[in-house]
Structure formats: C-alpha cells, structure tokens
Amino acid sequence: MKFVINKQISRDSGRLGQLLIQRGEGAGQLQLRTPLLMQTTKGGSIPYLSGNVFEYVSKEQQPLLLQLTLSTMDQMAESLLQYPSGLSAYVGYPGYPNVLLFRDPCETTPSGGNDRDVVPLYTRHGKGSITAQRYMELMDSFAPDLYQGLCDADTNADSSKKRVQKSVDRTERFMDYCYEQHGKLDRLSKSTLLAPIVGGYSTYARTQSIKHARQQPANSFGGYVLEGFHTNGLSATHLEASKLLPIVKHCVTELDDEKPRMMCGAYTPLMILELVRLGVDMFDTSYAYCAAVNYKALTFNFELNDENGCPKQTPFLDITDDTLKEDFRPLVANCSCLACQKHTRAYVHHLYKTNELLGPILLMVHNLHHYMAFFETIHKSMASDKLSELAKLLNADSTADYSIAKNVKVINKAGMGKGFVSATN
Structure with a gap:
C-alpha cells in the first residue's frame, strides 16, 4: 500500500490524498480517495x-x-x-x-x-x-x-x-x-x-x-x-x-x-x-x-448549495414517534436512496411497530446512502476550501444533538431479533 497526498488545502483544513492498494498480480492498483x-x-x-x-x-x-x-x-x-x-x-x-x-x-x-x-x-x-x-x-x-x-x-x-x-x-x-x-x-x-x-x-x-x-x-x-x-x-x-x-x-x-x-x-x-x-x-x-439499530434515520443537512435547506432540520428522524403513522413523506425530501424513493415515513414506522425485518433494512439503505453522500460533500468542500462552511452548516442550530441515545422502547420480547433489535451499545 502507498499513500499519496494530493493536496494540503491550508493549515488546519485537512488534506486530500489517495491510498494505492495492489490487488494481486496483473490486477493493477485500486485508488481510494x-x-x-x-x-x-x-x-x-x-x-x-x-x-x-x-x-x-x-x-x-x-x-x-x-x-x-x-x-x-x-x-x-x-x-x-x-x-x-x-x-x-x-x-x-x-x-x-x-x-x-x-x-x-x-x-x-x-x-x-x-x-x-x-x-x-x-x-x-x-x-x-x-x-x-x-x-x-x-x-x-x-x-x-x-x-x-x-x-x-x-x-x-x-x-x-x-x-x-x-x-x-x-x-x-x-x-x-x-x-x-x-x-x-x-x-x-x-x-x-x-x-x-x-x-x-x-x-x-x-x-x-x-x-x-x-x-x-x-x-x-x-x-x-x-x-x-x-x-x-x-x-x-x-x-x-x-x-x-x-x-x-x-x-x-x-x-x-x-x-x-x-x-x-x-x-x-x-x-x-x-x-x-x-x-x-x-x-x-x-x-x-x-x-439504524436505535430506530433513527439520518436527516442532517449537508447541501451547501441547497437554497431551500432547512437550518432547523434535526440530525435524526426518530421512527418510533407515533406522529409518523400518518406522515406520507419520504425519510428525507429529495433523497435518491431506494428507501426514500419507494417508501414513506409512515410505512417505516409501521415496520417498526410490527417488528418486520424490512424496517432495519430500509434504514440501513438510507443511512448508508446519506452518510456516503456526506463524505462526498466533504471531498468537494475540501477541494474548494469550504470545509469551514460545511461545519457551519451542520452547526447552524447550536442546540442540535448529534449523539445517539440508546433506544429503550420495546414492542414485545417475542419479536426481538426478527426485525429491529434492542441495541446493546
């Protein structure tokens, strides 16, 4: 493995680089940003x-x-x-x-x-x-x-x-x-x-x-x-x-x-x-x-060029909340993940209530998509020396809490392990 620094943006502003990993004879190198x-x-x-x-x-x-x-x-x-x-x-x-x-x-x-x-x-x-x-x-x-x-x-x-x-x-x-x-x-x-x-x-x-x-x-x-x-x-x-x-x-x-x-x-x-x-x-x-395992969908806003961005947007959507049972919007508006394109908040809440395995699957699909898109934005922000602006956006609401609390709600013990699980973290 080799590590190459492509760009040192500025002092205390991170660095863009590449990991070069050899994948066997004749397989060439993989370049990881x-x-x-x-x-x-x-x-x-x-x-x-x-x-x-x-x-x-x-x-x-x-x-x-x-x-x-x-x-x-x-x-x-x-x-x-x-x-x-x-x-x-x-x-x-x-x-x-x-x-x-x-x-x-x-x-x-x-x-x-x-x-x-x-x-x-x-x-x-x-x-x-x-x-x-x-x-x-x-x-x-x-x-x-x-x-x-x-x-x-x-x-x-x-x-x-x-x-x-x-x-x-x-x-x-x-x-x-x-x-x-x-x-x-x-x-x-x-x-x-x-x-x-x-x-x-x-x-x-x-x-x-x-x-x-x-x-x-x-x-x-x-x-x-x-x-x-x-x-x-x-x-x-x-x-x-x-x-x-x-x-x-x-x-x-x-x-x-x-x-x-x-x-x-x-x-x-x-x-x-x-x-x-x-x-x-x-x-x-x-x-x-x-x-995901604590029944939360990632919803924090990281779109720097989103003129319609909502600074009051909370870091998570708690799908155990009963107010979602008639909320037919996607988990995050304009999200292109499979969960948001095909399903609603009300449906994911229903999956939680019934301990269906599809519930955590859809949450993992969305959360991974959202988090990976966040890292893509980090790359773009660093390349244009706007990392501080991204941090300011995420901290627009100083009262927002990004820490994850352990979920203590349990539907019934018989359903544990079949769908959503009680986190042991």
Whole structure:
C-alpha cells in the first residue's frame, strides 16, 4: 500500500490524498480517495444488507474499503487457509480491498480482562484471551490487505494515569512481536501493518507510543490507527470535542505526514469534520449503523448549495414517534436512496411497530446512502476550501444533538431479533 497526498488545502483544513492498494498480480492498483469512509461489516457482511442491495446503495461510490473485525470473524481463520481466492472473495465481495481490525466499532467493548501477555477478545461465543503470537497466526490465516497491530486500547477519558501507562507498555511489547513476525510470515508479504497509537487522553503517553512506532524501520508499517479514546459503540457519539481534539492534534503533529491516519468509531458528523480538519484520513460507517439499530434515520443537512435547506432540520428522524403513522413523506425530501424513493415515513414506522425485518433494512439503505453522500460533500468542500462552511452548516442550530441515545422502547420480547433489535451499545 502507498499513500499519496494530493493536496494540503491550508493549515488546519485537512488534506486530500489517495491510498494505492495492489490487488494481486496483473490486477493493477485500486485508488481510494481520502478522507476515506470504510464500510463497517459484521462477520464480513454489511449489516442487514445483502451484497446485491449494498452494490445498489454504493454503485456511485466505487471502489470501497471493507472494514472487517476479528471479534466477528475469528471462527473463519481455519477455513480461510484452505480458500485460495482471498479474504474479500470469501465474504462475498471479490475485488474489494479490506482492512482487518481487532474490535467491532459498532458494539461497546467491555472493560477489563487485560494482562501482561494477553488481550481480551469478545466474540459472539463469549470472552477469550489472545496473545501476540496467536494474533499473528490469525493474521497469517486471514492475509488481509491491511491489518491493525495488536494493542491494549482499553482506555477512555476516565482512565487513570496508571491504566494509561499500562496500555502503552503492553502495546509496545505486543507490537515488538508483530513487527518481527510481519516480515517473516509469507502470507503477510503483501499485507500492510497499521501501527496502533495508544495512550488515552495523555499527551505524554501518546508521545511515548508514537516514538516507539517511529523507531521502527521505515517499511515496518504503512499507517497509524489512533486507539483508546472510547469503548466503541454509542460511547464514541458522546465524546467531548474539548477533550478529544487537543489530543488528536498533538498526535497528528508528531506523526509522519506520508502515512495515513485512521480513527475508528461512531464519531458524530461534526466531530468527523473537526478530525478531517486536523488531518485524520480514514473513518468508518459505524455511526450509520448505530443510528439504524436505535430506530433513527439520518436527516442532517449537508447541501451547501441547497437554497431551500432547512437550518432547523434535526440530525435524526426518530421512527418510533407515533406522529409518523400518518406522515406520507419520504425519510428525507429529495433523497435518491431506494428507501426514500419507494417508501414513506409512515410505512417505516409501521415496520417498526410490527417488528418486520424490512424496517432495519430500509434504514440501513438510507443511512448508508446519506452518510456516503456526506463524505462526498466533504471531498468537494475540501477541494474548494469550504470545509469551514460545511461545519457551519451542520452547526447552524447550536442546540442540535448529534449523539445517539440508546433506544429503550420495546414492542414485545417475542419479536426481538426478527426485525429491529434492542441495541446493546
């Protein structure tokens, strides 16, 4: 993988670039624009959507990067060793580049269970423990295009100094082994290792983690993953900008400019714009998923040239609201997604009331379409140096709350799991 900066707009205004990923002999390179929106998956599948439906949603957004997670795919390692066509083809998306991460950004990761030599891995089968040796064996089985190095990222804004320092020390030990094995394992010869940067909300600890990564040989890794800011799931939507952004800015000033920077999690659209401004290059769609499973359709306005734009437009449409039962408008006016073109608010509300599986499918179709269009607008805004105007538009109503609250409404327990589900984030 190579990373090329096409344009540095202006100071604190982000950067436009490209990830160049080689897809096998004779297959050429895929060019992925940054800021990049990775497609979050569960078990290798886009949540609630079949491959055909997802291709319809993303038909104007090719190529895309699949974000896979070990916590939802650990059981596939053995069979992948026998599959010759690669990881993306195995999960039904041949030709798509992929990145394999440790944790699922869509679900809250329980705290605890860390030890000197192991990191807890939470899967649908329960809690397990994984060593650096076992982790690299799994990476060798999966052979992803990009993968995250093993780290202790069990920190957040409330973590003590002692806990933060332990996360840095353990991550250094894990990564020493990962760096060593990455150059030895044959199946990883074409994979790119991403160095995790941990340290909670301590600039001193973050500097220590960055220093350890930068001490490695130049070709040891190809990018950075900034970890340890939240516990995934809905927690990422509630982060305070005044606490997060100074730490990210500190990290960015100490990282290599020629390597991409990734931050995973359900950051709010306003936070995304601030992180892009600071120079973060890669994000994911977990925000769209977290909204969907909590019965919310994304409705925030990001059209800079929309003369009819409504500054009072709320970030979400809560489809559990009974006032929607006779509302025959689309989820968002003028939206071109399948859900808005074919169905109404009243119908999606009816699907919620009856626990029909089509409900979350339509919400995921809309939310992904809306969020991907938002990133297209980010690209256009950066190219014309109007990122600040986009941020101003999203913040037109200073009282608007982009954080996602866990839904606590339940129709009936018998219907759980068949359609809309009770979020566990």
